[in-house]
Structures are given as structure tokens and as C-alpha cells.
Amino acid sequence: MQIHTPKIHKKAVLGTISLLTFLLILTQISGGMPLNKYKFHLENLTKSLTERKTFPKETKIHQLVEEESAIIEVVESASSSVVSIVVKQVSYDFFSGPSLTEAGIGTGFIVDSSGIIVTNSHVVSDSSGEYSVVLKDGTTYEVEKIHLDRVSDLAIVEVTARNLPILELADSDKLKVGQKAIAIGNALGKFQNTVTAGIVSGIGREITASSGYGSQASFYEEVIQTDAALNPGNSGGPLLDLSGQVIGINVATTPSADNISFAIPSNTLKPLLETFLAKGRIIR
Incomplete structure (x- = not known):
């Protein structure tokens, strides 16, 4: 340019x-x-007449380029720590009979290199489901254990892996309305590592949400509102700041409105994760 x-x-x-x-x-x-x-x-007059000037328009261009570069850096750094969560399902065809298929249902992110992954509890709540996670490079791991905390709608899943890249958790109490927010997730269950960006639109929101018609509604307190676009399949994925740290866990969107989505603050996850890493289970 x-x-x-x-x-x-x-x-x-x-x-x-x-x-x-x-x-x-x-x-x-x-x-x-x-x-x-x-x-x-x-000499001073000649210098002032000939030296290059910086104008407001140029400053705005520089700011846009810097902002885009920052988002790109976050995405390149964080994407390898974001996983797609899939479940095996039995489907039946009249001519061929039953068959086993895999369907993408959500997103997660790695928080410990030994194979500890965070997602939403509603993503992995089916006790009869056979779950696996898929990394950005296509590597697949079977989920060995699932630990649910239905109160917060958070879950910790374990896979047998080592030396996985991790994401760090930010202090969500320091969030400011208007700061940049980046979401990465398995949009619609089939578009892996989809990236959207926006801002923190609000903090401390209270919402009631459900996963569909006839499902039980859940109440969420102190959640983050963002205008970063979220879709079914983004649940459980990270909402990141410009330093690449997790500020929230994406949980819900509003189909009847544009650019209104929500995430569970990272500080809600922190005590659950700390006790899990120390005790091997979620303790409230």
C-alpha cells in the first residue's frame, strides 16, 4: 500500500x-x-518546508492496518488450540439399514497440554454419545472422560494426548465495553475454525437460553455480550482479546436479532479449572 x-x-x-x-x-x-x-x-525554515507531514487520514489508515495485523496474529497463534467437537450418530436408511456417522456439534479449546479441553456442558451432555475432538490439522482424538458443571454450562473433557498447544485465560473482570473481541469456532458444525470479530458490547448481562424447541432453558448470569457473529456450532469456543487470551466461552446467540451473542466470562471457568487440575474432578 x-x-x-x-x-x-x-x-x-x-x-x-x-x-x-x-x-x-x-x-x-x-x-x-x-x-x-x-x-x-x-536552515530551520528549509527543513520545516521539505520534511514529510503526517495527516489524520494517513493516521487512520495506519490504525486500520495495525488492527487487522493484530487480529491476524491472534488467529494464527490461537487456531491450533481450538478444536471441533463431533459425536457419532446412528442413522437409518430404508434401503441400506443403520449406519454410523459423525456430526459436528460444537467447539472447544485446549487449556492444558496433557489433553484437557474446555467446552460447554450442553455440547457434550448426552451420556450415550461417543465424542471426539478434531484439531485444526485434522488430527482426531477420542474423548476419554467428560466432567460436567451444568450450573455454569461448562465442561472439561479429557483426551489422550501430549504437548498440545494451549490458550491462556484472561482476567475477565478487567474487560472494557468497546474493546476488540475475536471468536473462533466450528460454525454450523461444519465450517471448522471460522473466525469472526467484533467488540465487547456489554458486560454483566443476564439471559435465558435454550438449545432448541422443547429443550430445557438455562439461566446465565454476568455473561459477556458481543457483536462478533456466533452460529450453532460455536458453542464452547473461545472469545479472545487482542493479546490472544480467552476472555469468554461462547455460549449463545440470538437468532431473532443481528449481532447479539453471549459468552461466559473466563473468570467463571478459572476456579473450576484450578480445582480440576489439582483434584482431577470439578468441585464447587
Whole structure:
């Protein structure tokens, strides 16, 4: 990208310098200010006329480029720690009979390199389901254990893996309305690592949400509101700040309105995760 700046006309500069030179000689002859002082003022004037200026329009362009670069850096760094969660389902065809298929149902993110993954409890709540997680590079791990906390709608799942890349948790109490927010998730259960960006639209919201018609509604307190687009399949994925830390766990969107989605604050997860890592189970 080229940045265009106004050109300084050489004739104008030369005309100014010529005039000052004439006045300089005239004053020197008449016993005025010493020549070396006029030379100093002349050099400063020439420098101020010829040096490059920064204008508001250019500043805005720089800010946009910096903001885009920051988002790209976060996505490149965090994506390998975000997983798609799939479940095996038995489908029946009249001609071929029953068959086993896999369907994407949600998102999770790695919080410990030994294979500890966080998601929403409603994503992995089917006790009869056979779940697995898929990394960005396509590597698949079977879920070994599931630990649910239905009160917070959070879950910790375990897979047998080592040296996995992790995401760090931010202090969600320090969130400010208006700051940037980036969501990564398995949108619609089939578009892996979809990225959307927006801002923190509100904090401390209270909402009631359900996963569909006939399902039990859940009440959420102190959740984060964002205008980063979320879709079915994003549940359990991370909401990130510009430093790449998790500020929230995406949980719900509003199908009847545009750009209104919600995430559970990272500080809600922290005590659950700390006790789990210490005790091997979720303790309230």
C-alpha cells in the first residue's frame, strides 16, 4: 500500500530561500544580525518546508492496518488450540439399514497440554454419545472422560494426548465495553475454525437460553455480550482479546436479532479449572 502525501513545490521553496538570502546580505551590509544567525534560521525554515507531514487520514489508515495485523496474529497463534467437537450418530436408511456417522456439534479449546479441553456442558451432555475432538490439522482424538458443571454450562473433557498447544485465560473482570473481541469456532458444525470479530458490547448481562424447541432453558448470569457473529456450532469456543487470551466461552446467540451473542466470562471457568487440575474432578 502506498501512502500519498502533498508535494512541496520546489519553485516555492527556492523563491523563499532567494528572498531570505537577499535580505540576509542586505542586513549584513547594514550592520544588522550576524550572518551565522541568519544561516541558522534559513536552515530551520528549509527543513520545516521539505520534511514529510503526517495527516489524520494517513493516521487512520495506519490504525486500520495495525488492527487487522493484530487480529491476524491472534488467529494464527490461537487456531491450533481450538478444536471441533463431533459425536457419532446412528442413522437409518430404508434401503441400506443403520449406519454410523459423525456430526459436528460444537467447539472447544485446549487449556492444558496433557489433553484437557474446555467446552460447554450442553455440547457434550448426552451420556450415550461417543465424542471426539478434531484439531485444526485434522488430527482426531477420542474423548476419554467428560466432567460436567451444568450450573455454569461448562465442561472439561479429557483426551489422550501430549504437548498440545494451549490458550491462556484472561482476567475477565478487567474487560472494557468497546474493546476488540475475536471468536473462533466450528460454525454450523461444519465450517471448522471460522473466525469472526467484533467488540465487547456489554458486560454483566443476564439471559435465558435454550438449545432448541422443547429443550430445557438455562439461566446465565454476568455473561459477556458481543457483536462478533456466533452460529450453532460455536458453542464452547473461545472469545479472545487482542493479546490472544480467552476472555469468554461462547455460549449463545440470538437468532431473532443481528449481532447479539453471549459468552461466559473466563473468570467463571478459572476456579473450576484450578480445582480440576489439582483434584482431577470439578468441585464447587
